[in-house]
Structure formats: C-alpha cells, structure tokens
Amino acid sequence: MLTRKEAIGACMELPGVYEDYPFDDANWSCMRHASNKKIFALIFEREGRIWISVKNEPSWGDFWRSSFAAIVPAYHMNKLHWSSIILDGSVDEDVIRRMIADSYDLTAPKRLKRYADEF
DSSP: OOSHHHHHHHHHTSTTEEEEOOSSOTTOEEEEETTTOOEEEEEEEETTEEEEEEEOOHHHHHHHHHHOTTEEEOTTSOTTTEEEEEOSSOSOHHHHHHHHHHHHHHHSOOOOOOOGGGO
C-alpha cells in the first residue's frame, strides 16, 4: 500500500464508513464512521509520502513504533493514542490493515449497556 487511493480503499472496505474533507486543505482525507461521525483515520501527504494516522491502544502504539521505523507518533494528534504510518513500502499491508481496523474498532459507537431489570 503506497497511495492515497489504496489507503482510502482499505478504509472504505469497513462497514458504515465515509470519506470526508472538513478542512480547507484538500490534502487531508478523514475517514469517519457514518453512525457517530468519529474519525478513525486521517490520510494526508507529508514529506513526499502518504501518511495514515490511526488511533491505537497505547501499548500497541509502542509495539508498532518499536517494530517499524515508518510507524511514528501521530502528526497533529495525541501522541499517546494515535500513530502515523508512513506509506514507504516498509510496513506490510496486513499490518496497515490491522492498524486501520483497530482504530475503526476503538472509535466505533459504544453499545448501550443492558441491565438485568430490563429483561
């Protein structure tokens, strides 16, 4: 995965997703959940490469960053909970897709809790 089109395509394979451009800069593609409008991936060009910023559990963020030089603390986001993947060909596509899916899950709408007295 090297292009913006491929990154957007990977995100669009997830259910209930849409592409948004809320900023005055068309360089920034935001991938959102249709149900709660939360962003789960930001796709942009920086330093001649396409980058994808995704949400992650802090421990997983540490793991991915220590495993790949092209996974770094997220550009313009909370560095603890977000990582950026630089699409330079050094990160396996399976890893990128897993990180996108994890971000999707972390930003998904919360399910309502059911209480025993409701049954």
